[in-house]
Amino acid sequence: MKDSLLGLSEFKILEGIQENENDILIRIETNSNPFYCPHCGRPAKFYRHGNRKQVILDLPIRFKRVGLQLNRRRYKCRECGSTFWERLRSVEEKRSMTKRLLKSIEERSMSKTFVEVAESVGVDEKTIRNIFKDYASLKEREYHFETPKWLGIDEIYIIRKPRLILSNVERRTIFDIKPNRNKETVIQRLTEIGNRHCIEYVTMDMWKPYKDAVNIVLPHAKVVIDKFHVVRMANQALGSVRKSLKANMSAKKRRTLLRERFILLKRKHDLNERDSFLLETWLGNLPDLKEAYELKEQFYWIWDAPDSYEARDRYRYWRQLCVSSNCKDAYKDLIKAVDNWQDEIFNYFDKRLTNAYTESINSIIRQVERMGRGYSFDALRAKILFNENLHKKRKPLFNSSTFNKAMLCDTFNWHDVTDHNIAGNYGVDFSTLIKELEKGDL
Numbered sequence: 001m002k003d004s005l006l007g008l009s010e011f012k013i014l015e016g017i018q019e020n021e022n023d024i025l026i027r028i029e030t031n032s033n034p035f036y037c038p039h040c041g042r043p044a045k046f047y048r049h050g051n052r053k054q055v056i057l058d059l060p061i062r063f064k065r066v067g068l069q070l071n072r073r074r075y076k077c078r079e080c081g082s083t084f085w086e087r088l089r090s091v092e093e094k095r096s097m098t099k100r101l102l103k104s105i106e107e108r109s110m111s112k113t114f115v116e117v118a119e120s121v122g123v124d125e126k127t128i129r130n131i132f133k134d135y136a137s138l139k140e141r142e143y144h145f146e147t148p149k150w151l152g153i154d155e156i157y158i159i160r161k162p163r164l165i166l167s168n169v170e171r172r173t174i175f176d177i178k179p180n181r182n183k184e185t186v187i188q189r190l191t192e193i194g195n196r197h198c199i200e201y202v203t204m205d206m207w208k209p210y211k212d213a214v215n216i217v218l219p220h221a222k223v224v225i226d227k228f229h230v231v232r233m234a235n236q237a238l239g240s241v242r243k244s245l246k247a248n249m250s251a252k253k254r255r256t257l258l259r260e261r262f263i264l265l266k267r268k269h270d271l272n273e274r275d276s277f278l279l280e281t282w283l284g285n286l287p288d289l290k291e292a293y294e295l296k297e298q299f300y301w302i303w304d305a306p307d308s309y310e311a312r313d314r315y316r317y318w319r320q321l322c323v324s325s326n327c328k329d330a331y332k333d334l335i336k337a338v339d340n341w342q343d344e345i346f347n348y349f350d351k352r353l354t355n356a357y358t359e360s361i362n363s364i365i366r367q368v369e370r371m372g373r374g375y376s377f378d379a380l381r382a383k384i385l386f387n388e389n390l391h392k393k394r395k396p397l398f399n400s401s402t403f404n405k406a407m408l409c410d411t412f413n414w415h416d417v418t419d420h421n422i423a424g425n426y427g428v429d430f431s432t433l434i435k436e437l438e439k440g441d442l
Protein backbone atom coordinates (compact mmCIF):
# COMPACT_ATOMS: atom_id res chain seq x y z
CA MET A 1 0.00 0.00 0.00
CA LYS A 2 2.56 2.55 1.06
CA ASP A 3 4.68 1.72 -2.03
CA SER A 4 1.94 3.00 -4.30
CA LEU A 5 2.15 6.39 -2.55
CA LEU A 6 5.38 6.96 -4.41
CA GLY A 7 3.75 6.10 -7.72
CA LEU A 8 6.89 4.45 -9.05
CA SER A 9 6.04 0.80 -9.55
CA GLU A 10 9.61 -0.44 -9.85
CA PHE A 11 10.46 0.54 -6.25
CA LYS A 12 9.31 -0.46 -2.81
CA ILE A 13 9.67 1.75 0.23
CA LEU A 14 11.81 0.44 3.10
CA GLU A 15 11.50 1.25 6.79
CA GLY A 16 12.91 4.48 8.20
CA ILE A 17 11.67 7.60 6.39
CA GLN A 18 13.56 10.65 7.65
CA GLU A 19 12.24 14.18 7.54
CA ASN A 20 13.51 17.59 8.60
CA GLU A 21 12.40 21.18 8.05
CA ASN A 22 13.18 21.18 4.32
CA ASP A 23 13.74 17.66 3.15
CA ILE A 24 12.41 14.13 3.17
CA LEU A 25 14.62 11.07 2.70
CA ILE A 26 12.90 7.84 1.66
CA ARG A 27 14.79 4.55 1.60
CA ILE A 28 13.85 2.36 -1.36
CA GLU A 29 14.89 -0.67 -3.37
CA THR A 30 13.75 -2.26 -6.62
CA ASN A 31 10.91 -4.77 -6.62
CA SER A 32 12.37 -7.41 -8.89
CA ASN A 33 15.55 -8.86 -10.25
CA PRO A 34 16.52 -8.14 -13.86
CA PHE A 35 14.97 -10.42 -16.51
CA TYR A 36 17.66 -10.21 -19.16
CA CYS A 37 21.35 -9.54 -19.24
CA PRO A 38 21.95 -6.13 -20.88
CA HIS A 39 25.16 -7.46 -22.44
CA CYS A 40 24.34 -10.86 -23.93
CA GLY A 41 20.54 -10.51 -23.87
CA ARG A 42 20.03 -13.93 -22.36
CA PRO A 43 17.35 -14.46 -19.69
CA ALA A 44 17.95 -14.35 -15.98
CA LYS A 45 20.80 -16.35 -14.63
CA PHE A 46 22.53 -13.84 -12.40
CA TYR A 47 24.00 -13.59 -9.01
CA ARG A 48 24.39 -10.48 -6.89
CA HIS A 49 27.71 -8.81 -7.15
CA GLY A 50 27.73 -5.99 -4.60
CA ASN A 51 25.65 -2.86 -4.07
CA ARG A 52 25.93 0.82 -3.30
CA LYS A 53 23.78 3.58 -1.84
CA GLN A 54 22.62 6.20 -4.30
CA VAL A 55 20.40 9.24 -3.72
CA ILE A 56 17.92 10.01 -6.47
CA LEU A 57 16.02 13.28 -6.29
CA ASP A 58 12.27 13.20 -6.86
CA LEU A 59 9.28 15.55 -7.00
CA PRO A 60 8.70 17.54 -3.79
CA ILE A 61 6.11 16.29 -1.27
CA ARG A 62 4.23 18.87 0.83
CA PHE A 63 6.66 21.50 -0.55
CA LYS A 64 9.55 19.54 0.93
CA ARG A 65 12.33 18.34 -1.30
CA VAL A 66 12.52 14.58 -1.70
CA GLY A 67 15.55 12.28 -1.94
CA LEU A 68 15.10 8.57 -2.64
CA GLN A 69 17.93 6.61 -1.08
CA LEU A 70 18.29 3.54 -3.26
CA ASN A 71 20.20 0.49 -2.29
CA ARG A 72 21.33 -0.22 -5.81
CA ARG A 73 22.39 -3.72 -6.73
CA ARG A 74 25.01 -4.99 -9.05
CA TYR A 75 24.69 -8.33 -10.82
CA LYS A 76 26.94 -10.74 -12.61
CA CYS A 77 25.67 -12.75 -15.58
CA ARG A 78 26.35 -16.47 -15.36
CA GLU A 79 26.21 -16.80 -19.14
CA CYS A 80 28.63 -14.13 -20.32
CA GLY A 81 30.35 -13.22 -17.09
CA SER A 82 29.78 -9.47 -17.39
CA THR A 83 28.69 -7.34 -14.43
CA PHE A 84 26.11 -4.58 -14.49
CA TRP A 85 24.20 -2.23 -12.21
CA GLU A 86 20.47 -2.76 -12.22
CA ARG A 87 18.65 -0.66 -14.81
CA LEU A 88 16.05 1.83 -13.57
CA ARG A 89 13.09 2.70 -15.78
CA SER A 90 11.98 5.82 -13.96
CA VAL A 91 15.40 7.37 -13.33
CA GLU A 92 17.42 9.78 -15.45
CA GLU A 93 20.91 8.44 -14.74
CA LYS A 94 22.80 11.47 -16.03
CA ARG A 95 21.11 13.74 -13.47
CA SER A 96 20.53 11.28 -10.58
CA MET A 97 16.88 12.24 -10.51
CA THR A 98 13.59 10.68 -11.51
CA LYS A 99 12.42 11.30 -15.05
CA ARG A 100 9.27 12.92 -13.73
CA LEU A 101 11.34 15.42 -11.72
CA LEU A 102 13.43 16.19 -14.78
CA LYS A 103 10.28 16.81 -16.80
CA SER A 104 8.92 19.13 -14.15
CA ILE A 105 12.22 21.07 -14.04
CA GLU A 106 12.23 21.42 -17.81
CA GLU A 107 8.73 22.83 -17.85
CA ARG A 108 9.17 25.16 -14.91
CA SER A 109 12.55 26.49 -16.06
CA MET A 110 10.74 27.95 -19.09
CA SER A 111 8.70 30.33 -16.98
CA LYS A 112 10.53 30.66 -13.64
CA THR A 113 14.01 31.89 -12.81
CA PHE A 114 16.66 29.19 -12.52
CA VAL A 115 17.27 30.17 -8.89
CA GLU A 116 13.61 29.64 -7.98
CA VAL A 117 13.52 26.22 -9.61
CA ALA A 118 16.86 25.22 -8.06
CA GLU A 119 15.70 26.06 -4.55
CA SER A 120 12.40 24.24 -4.84
CA VAL A 121 14.13 21.04 -5.96
CA GLY A 122 17.27 21.22 -3.83
CA VAL A 123 20.00 21.33 -6.48
CA ASP A 124 22.32 24.14 -7.53
CA GLU A 125 21.44 26.71 -10.15
CA LYS A 126 24.05 25.35 -12.53
CA THR A 127 22.25 22.00 -12.72
CA ILE A 128 19.00 23.76 -13.63
CA ARG A 129 20.82 25.82 -16.24
CA ASN A 130 22.31 22.66 -17.77
CA ILE A 131 18.96 20.86 -17.81
CA PHE A 132 17.40 23.90 -19.44
CA LYS A 133 20.17 24.01 -22.03
CA ASP A 134 19.68 20.35 -23.00
CA TYR A 135 15.93 20.85 -23.12
CA ALA A 136 16.25 23.98 -25.27
CA SER A 137 18.48 22.25 -27.80
CA LEU A 138 16.03 19.36 -28.00
CA LYS A 139 13.23 21.85 -28.63
CA GLU A 140 15.36 23.64 -31.20
CA ARG A 141 15.54 20.44 -33.26
CA GLU A 142 11.91 19.61 -32.65
CA TYR A 143 10.10 22.86 -33.19
CA HIS A 144 8.64 23.91 -36.48
CA PHE A 145 6.70 27.11 -36.99
CA GLU A 146 4.63 27.60 -40.11
CA THR A 147 6.28 29.74 -42.76
CA PRO A 148 4.74 33.24 -42.80
CA LYS A 149 3.32 34.60 -46.04
CA TRP A 150 4.21 38.02 -44.78
CA LEU A 151 7.49 38.14 -42.89
CA GLY A 152 8.54 40.95 -40.55
CA ILE A 153 12.21 41.67 -39.91
CA ASP A 154 13.02 43.78 -36.87
CA GLU A 155 15.71 44.08 -34.32
CA ILE A 156 15.54 43.71 -30.60
CA TYR A 157 18.19 44.63 -28.04
CA ILE A 158 19.06 41.69 -25.83
CA ILE A 159 22.03 42.12 -23.51
CA ARG A 160 23.04 45.41 -25.14
CA LYS A 161 23.29 44.04 -28.67
CA PRO A 162 20.88 44.31 -31.59
CA ARG A 163 19.46 40.87 -32.44
CA LEU A 164 17.45 39.74 -35.41
CA ILE A 165 13.79 39.06 -34.80
CA LEU A 166 11.63 37.47 -37.50
CA SER A 167 7.86 37.58 -37.20
CA ASN A 168 4.70 36.39 -38.85
CA VAL A 169 2.97 39.70 -39.54
CA GLU A 170 -0.50 38.30 -40.26
CA ARG A 171 -0.59 35.96 -37.28
CA ARG A 172 1.22 38.38 -34.97
CA THR A 173 3.70 35.82 -33.80
CA ILE A 174 7.47 35.61 -33.41
CA PHE A 175 8.98 33.22 -35.93
CA ASP A 176 12.58 33.26 -34.71
CA ILE A 177 15.27 35.29 -32.95
CA LYS A 178 18.95 35.17 -33.93
CA PRO A 179 22.04 36.44 -32.05
CA ASN A 180 22.88 39.23 -34.54
CA ARG A 181 21.48 41.01 -37.56
CA ASN A 182 24.42 40.61 -39.96
CA LYS A 183 23.72 39.97 -43.59
CA GLU A 184 25.25 36.45 -43.38
CA THR A 185 23.01 35.60 -40.41
CA VAL A 186 19.89 36.79 -42.22
CA ILE A 187 20.86 34.91 -45.40
CA GLN A 188 21.57 31.75 -43.42
CA ARG A 189 18.29 31.89 -41.49
CA LEU A 190 16.16 32.64 -44.54
CA THR A 191 17.85 29.81 -46.45
CA GLU A 192 16.86 27.38 -43.68
CA ILE A 193 13.16 28.03 -44.31
CA GLY A 194 12.09 25.04 -46.37
CA ASN A 195 9.10 26.45 -48.21
CA ARG A 196 10.44 29.99 -48.38
CA HIS A 197 8.83 30.51 -51.79
CA CYS A 198 5.60 30.99 -49.79
CA ILE A 199 6.90 34.28 -48.40
CA GLU A 200 5.31 37.05 -50.48
CA TYR A 201 6.08 40.21 -48.54
CA VAL A 202 8.89 41.22 -46.21
CA THR A 203 8.45 44.29 -44.04
CA MET A 204 11.60 45.79 -42.56
CA ASP A 205 13.49 48.83 -41.39
CA MET A 206 15.81 50.72 -43.77
CA TRP A 207 18.78 48.49 -43.08
CA LYS A 208 20.70 47.54 -46.20
CA PRO A 209 21.86 44.08 -45.04
CA TYR A 210 18.21 42.99 -44.58
CA LYS A 211 17.29 44.13 -48.04
CA ASP A 212 20.34 42.51 -49.65
CA ALA A 213 19.69 39.25 -47.85
CA VAL A 214 16.03 39.19 -48.89
CA ASN A 215 16.90 40.01 -52.49
CA ILE A 216 19.36 37.12 -52.57
CA VAL A 217 17.32 34.43 -50.81
CA LEU A 218 13.76 35.54 -51.59
CA PRO A 219 14.05 37.30 -54.97
CA HIS A 220 10.31 36.87 -55.60
CA ALA A 221 9.27 38.60 -52.34
CA LYS A 222 8.33 42.26 -52.22
CA VAL A 223 10.26 44.39 -49.71
CA VAL A 224 8.16 46.89 -47.76
CA ILE A 225 9.45 49.55 -45.38
CA ASP A 226 7.23 50.12 -42.39
CA LYS A 227 5.94 53.71 -42.34
CA PHE A 228 6.84 53.95 -38.67
CA HIS A 229 10.56 53.91 -39.44
CA VAL A 230 10.18 56.67 -42.04
CA VAL A 231 7.97 59.13 -40.20
CA ARG A 232 10.10 58.69 -37.11
CA MET A 233 12.90 60.40 -39.05
CA ALA A 234 10.71 63.48 -39.56
CA ASN A 235 10.29 63.72 -35.81
CA GLN A 236 14.03 63.36 -35.36
CA ALA A 237 14.63 66.18 -37.85
CA LEU A 238 12.21 68.43 -35.99
CA GLY A 239 13.93 67.50 -32.72
CA SER A 240 17.31 68.54 -34.07
CA VAL A 241 15.93 71.95 -35.08
CA ARG A 242 14.47 72.39 -31.61
CA LYS A 243 17.84 71.59 -30.04
CA SER A 244 19.69 73.99 -32.34
CA LEU A 245 17.47 76.84 -31.10
CA LYS A 246 18.44 76.32 -27.47
CA ALA A 247 21.56 78.48 -27.71
CA ASN A 248 19.55 81.69 -27.99
CA MET A 249 17.10 80.90 -25.23
CA SER A 250 16.97 81.59 -21.51
CA ALA A 251 17.48 78.55 -19.27
CA LYS A 252 13.86 78.73 -18.15
CA LYS A 253 12.47 78.80 -21.67
CA ARG A 254 14.75 75.97 -22.68
CA ARG A 255 13.45 73.80 -19.87
CA THR A 256 9.85 74.59 -20.75
CA LEU A 257 10.41 73.72 -24.39
CA LEU A 258 12.10 70.46 -23.40
CA ARG A 259 9.12 69.60 -21.23
CA GLU A 260 6.65 70.49 -23.96
CA ARG A 261 8.51 68.90 -26.86
CA PHE A 262 5.88 66.13 -27.05
CA ILE A 263 3.42 68.70 -28.35
CA LEU A 264 5.68 69.20 -31.35
CA LEU A 265 5.93 65.49 -32.05
CA LYS A 266 2.18 64.82 -31.98
CA ARG A 267 0.05 65.30 -35.08
CA LYS A 268 -1.62 68.69 -35.12
CA HIS A 269 -5.12 67.22 -35.30
CA ASP A 270 -4.48 65.12 -32.19
CA LEU A 271 -3.76 68.08 -29.92
CA ASN A 272 -6.24 69.25 -27.31
CA GLU A 273 -7.11 72.91 -26.91
CA ARG A 274 -4.51 73.70 -24.32
CA ASP A 275 -1.70 72.02 -26.28
CA SER A 276 -2.78 73.72 -29.52
CA PHE A 277 -2.50 77.05 -27.76
CA LEU A 278 0.98 76.24 -26.41
CA LEU A 279 2.03 75.08 -29.87
CA GLU A 280 0.87 78.32 -31.51
CA THR A 281 2.76 80.33 -28.92
CA TRP A 282 6.02 78.47 -29.51
CA LEU A 283 5.73 78.56 -33.29
CA GLY A 284 4.75 82.26 -33.22
CA ASN A 285 7.95 83.14 -31.39
CA LEU A 286 10.33 80.80 -33.20
CA PRO A 287 9.98 81.03 -37.02
CA ASP A 288 12.61 78.36 -37.71
CA LEU A 289 10.78 75.96 -35.43
CA LYS A 290 7.55 76.82 -37.22
CA GLU A 291 9.06 75.98 -40.58
CA ALA A 292 10.47 72.67 -39.32
CA TYR A 293 7.14 71.86 -37.70
CA GLU A 294 5.15 72.50 -40.88
CA LEU A 295 7.54 70.27 -42.83
CA LYS A 296 7.01 67.49 -40.29
CA GLU A 297 3.22 67.79 -40.54
CA GLN A 298 3.38 67.85 -44.33
CA PHE A 299 5.59 64.80 -44.36
CA TYR A 300 2.99 62.92 -42.33
CA TRP A 301 0.38 64.09 -44.82
CA ILE A 302 2.15 62.02 -47.52
CA TRP A 303 1.10 58.93 -45.58
CA ASP A 304 -2.53 59.91 -45.59
CA ALA A 305 -2.55 59.47 -49.40
CA PRO A 306 -4.97 56.88 -50.76
CA ASP A 307 -2.36 55.13 -52.94
CA SER A 308 1.31 55.09 -53.83
CA TYR A 309 0.90 57.33 -56.92
CA GLU A 310 -0.65 60.11 -54.91
CA ALA A 311 1.91 59.54 -52.18
CA ARG A 312 4.81 59.86 -54.62
CA ASP A 313 3.31 63.12 -55.92
CA ARG A 314 2.98 64.45 -52.43
CA TYR A 315 6.53 63.47 -51.68
CA ARG A 316 7.89 65.30 -54.76
CA TYR A 317 5.99 68.40 -53.66
CA TRP A 318 7.22 68.08 -50.09
CA ARG A 319 10.81 67.52 -51.22
CA GLN A 320 10.78 70.78 -53.18
CA LEU A 321 9.45 72.70 -50.21
CA CYS A 322 12.06 71.13 -47.99
CA VAL A 323 15.18 71.77 -50.05
CA SER A 324 14.25 75.45 -50.43
CA SER A 325 13.61 75.89 -46.71
CA ASN A 326 15.89 76.98 -43.88
CA CYS A 327 15.76 73.54 -42.30
CA LYS A 328 16.94 71.52 -45.28
CA ASP A 329 20.00 70.39 -43.32
CA ALA A 330 17.90 68.94 -40.53
CA TYR A 331 15.86 66.96 -43.09
CA LYS A 332 18.71 65.85 -45.34
CA ASP A 333 18.96 62.35 -43.81
CA LEU A 334 15.25 61.82 -44.33
CA ILE A 335 15.41 62.97 -47.96
CA LYS A 336 18.37 60.72 -48.57
CA ALA A 337 16.58 57.74 -47.04
CA VAL A 338 13.41 58.24 -49.05
CA ASP A 339 15.39 58.76 -52.26
CA ASN A 340 17.41 55.57 -51.68
CA TRP A 341 14.49 53.41 -50.61
CA GLN A 342 11.70 54.88 -52.72
CA ASP A 343 10.23 51.67 -54.12
CA GLU A 344 10.29 49.84 -50.83
CA ILE A 345 8.91 52.84 -48.94
CA PHE A 346 6.00 53.37 -51.31
CA ASN A 347 5.29 49.62 -51.38
CA TYR A 348 3.79 50.41 -48.01
CA PHE A 349 0.64 51.44 -49.84
CA ASP A 350 0.28 47.84 -51.16
CA LYS A 351 0.88 46.13 -47.87
CA ARG A 352 0.37 48.23 -44.77
CA LEU A 353 1.20 47.16 -41.29
CA THR A 354 -1.57 47.91 -38.86
CA ASN A 355 -0.89 50.17 -35.90
CA ALA A 356 -1.70 47.22 -33.66
CA TYR A 357 1.10 45.18 -35.21
CA THR A 358 3.66 47.97 -34.91
CA GLU A 359 2.61 48.76 -31.35
CA SER A 360 2.83 45.11 -30.30
CA ILE A 361 6.26 44.58 -31.75
CA ASN A 362 7.53 47.84 -30.25
CA SER A 363 6.11 46.87 -26.91
CA ILE A 364 7.86 43.48 -27.05
CA ILE A 365 11.11 45.16 -28.07
CA ARG A 366 10.90 47.63 -25.17
CA GLN A 367 9.95 45.02 -22.58
CA VAL A 368 12.61 42.53 -23.57
CA GLU A 369 15.25 45.27 -23.67
CA ARG A 370 14.32 46.18 -20.14
CA MET A 371 14.73 42.64 -18.86
CA GLY A 372 18.17 42.06 -17.48
CA ARG A 373 17.81 39.17 -15.15
CA GLY A 374 21.17 37.62 -15.82
CA TYR A 375 20.11 35.28 -18.58
CA SER A 376 22.42 34.56 -21.46
CA PHE A 377 21.12 35.43 -24.92
CA ASP A 378 20.52 31.74 -25.68
CA ALA A 379 18.53 31.23 -22.49
CA LEU A 380 16.36 34.28 -23.05
CA ARG A 381 15.78 33.28 -26.66
CA ALA A 382 14.79 29.75 -25.65
CA LYS A 383 12.45 31.05 -22.95
CA ILE A 384 10.66 33.18 -25.52
CA LEU A 385 10.59 30.70 -28.40
CA PHE A 386 10.09 27.31 -26.80
CA ASN A 387 7.55 28.00 -24.10
CA GLU A 388 4.54 26.11 -25.41
CA ASN A 389 2.16 28.27 -23.43
CA LEU A 390 3.13 31.23 -25.60
CA HIS A 391 2.51 29.48 -28.90
CA LYS A 392 -0.34 30.29 -31.23
CA LYS A 393 -1.69 27.15 -32.82
CA ARG A 394 -4.03 26.44 -35.63
CA LYS A 395 -6.86 24.17 -34.62
CA PRO A 396 -7.25 21.05 -36.73
CA LEU A 397 -10.10 20.94 -39.22
CA PHE A 398 -13.50 19.81 -38.05
CA ASN A 399 -13.53 16.06 -38.43
CA SER A 400 -16.94 14.44 -38.12
CA SER A 401 -15.65 10.88 -38.43
CA THR A 402 -14.12 11.14 -34.97
CA PHE A 403 -17.58 11.60 -33.47
CA ASN A 404 -18.88 8.38 -35.05
CA LYS A 405 -15.84 6.65 -33.72
CA ALA A 406 -16.55 8.06 -30.26
CA MET A 407 -20.05 6.66 -30.30
CA LEU A 408 -18.97 3.23 -31.50
CA CYS A 409 -16.04 2.80 -29.24
CA ASP A 410 -16.03 3.01 -25.45
CA THR A 411 -12.32 3.41 -25.12
CA PHE A 412 -12.20 6.34 -27.49
CA ASN A 413 -9.07 8.38 -27.06
CA TRP A 414 -8.97 12.04 -28.04
CA HIS A 415 -5.31 11.68 -28.92
CA ASP A 416 -6.40 9.77 -32.00
CA VAL A 417 -8.11 12.88 -33.29
CA THR A 418 -5.09 15.12 -33.24
CA ASP A 419 -2.69 12.43 -34.45
CA HIS A 420 -4.50 12.17 -37.75
CA ASN A 421 -5.08 15.84 -38.14
CA ILE A 422 -2.00 17.66 -37.01
CA ALA A 423 -2.44 21.30 -36.05
CA GLY A 424 -0.02 23.98 -37.20
CA ASN A 425 2.06 26.13 -34.90
CA TYR A 426 2.48 29.77 -35.91
CA GLY A 427 5.06 30.66 -33.28
CA VAL A 428 5.06 32.88 -30.20
CA ASP A 429 1.89 34.90 -29.85
CA PHE A 430 2.60 38.63 -29.39
CA SER A 431 -0.16 39.39 -26.94
CA THR A 432 0.49 36.35 -24.72
CA LEU A 433 4.19 37.18 -24.65
CA ILE A 434 3.49 40.82 -23.77
CA LYS A 435 1.27 39.71 -20.87
CA GLU A 436 3.98 37.39 -19.54
CA LEU A 437 6.63 40.09 -19.91
CA GLU A 438 4.47 42.60 -18.05
CA LYS A 439 4.00 40.14 -15.21
CA GLY A 440 7.74 39.53 -15.21
CA ASP A 441 7.26 35.80 -15.81
CA LEU A 442 10.03 34.71 -18.09
Ligand SMILES: [Zn+2]
Residues within 6 Å of the ligand: 037, 038, 039, 040, 041, 042, 077, 078, 079, 080, 081, 082
Ligand atom coordinates in the same frame (compact mmCIF):
# COMPACT_ATOMS: atom_id res chain seq x y z
ZN1 LIG B 1 25.20 -11.90 -20.07
